[in-house]
Amino acid sequence: MTNSEFLEILEILQKSVPSNSPSNILKNSFKRTPFTILIATLLSLRTKDEFTAKVCKILFSIANTPQEILDIPINRLEEIVKATGMYRKKARVIQEVSFTIIDRFNGVVPNSKKELLSIKGVGEKTANIVLNNAFNIPSIAVDTHVHRITNMLGFIDTKNNKETLKELERKVPKEYWSRLNFTIVSFGQTICLPRGAKCDICPIVPYCHSIKK
Numbered sequence: 001m002t003n004s005e006f007l008e009i010l011e012i013l014q015k016s017v018p019s020n021s022p023s024n025i026l027k028n029s030f031k032r033t034p035f036t037i038l039i040a041t042l043l044s045l046r047t048k049d050e051f052t053a054k055v056c057k058i059l060f061s062i063a064n065t066p067q068e069i070l071d072i073p074i075n076r077l078e079e080i081v082k083a084t085g086m087y088r089k090k091a092r093v094i095q096e097v098s099f100t101i102i103d104r105f106n107g108v109v110p111n112s113k114k115e116l117l118s119i120k121g122v123g124e125k126t127a128n129i130v131l132n133n134a135f136n137i138p139s140i141a142v143d144t145h146v147h148r149i150t151n152m153l154g155f156i157d158t159k160n161n162k163e164t165l166k167e168l169e170r171k172v173p174k175e176y177w178s179r180l181n182f183t184i185v186s187f188g189q190t191i192c193l194p195r196g197a198k199c200d201i202c203p204i205v206p207y208c209h210s211i212k213k
């Protein structure tokens with residue numbers, strides 16, 4: 001697949017993101033600040049956006065600043081975030097991250113990748129999502145949908161998320177970076193599902209060689 005075909009796909013998919021895609025629901029489920037975006041991203045790791053959205057709604061109605069997160073007793077925080085899975089670890093991580101933001105960054109989420117990655121518990125995908133969504137700094141967040149679909153379409157040929165990020169950064173013009181994750185993730189959640197892709201309603205059939213006949 002050529003670069004221009006892939007960019008055409010992005011344009012088509014962007015126009016057809018359903019408002020009820022889990023990614024969209026999560027995006028609209030809480031008041032967005034750099035801090036809530038960071039915490040929501042940490043909670044969303046290895047779980048479905050539907051569960052993260054529900055938890056964020058409850059959590060941020062109780063606490064939406066680093067100090068307020070730290071003020072919640074750990075047992076209660078575990079209960080609140082339970083539905084996102086790995087809740088003991090996630091409760092601990094979001095308190096540690098909150099502490100670091102107060103301790104090292106004066107309570108303000110940093111807007112550089114280097115500083116974000118220096119916070120224990122923040123990985124590259126999380127940092128890129130925060131840069132993109134909180135600070136409008138173009139960056140590509142690669143998750144399983146992005147890795148799977150860009151490879152399935154034959155746009156890239158990579159073995160893991162790290163390689164995928166490198167290739168996408170190399171091949172996709174920067175002005176597309178910010179929308180790439182949201183557009184492809186929404187598509188992967190609603191139409192090009194990992195199991196049971198809905199090829200009959202897919203808007204990019206002419207571009208796909210993996211269509212289920």
Ligand code: SF4
Nearest residue numbers: 192197199202208211
């Ligand atoms: S045609 Fe089917 S497999 Fe191909 S991109 Fe669309 S949903 Fe996915």
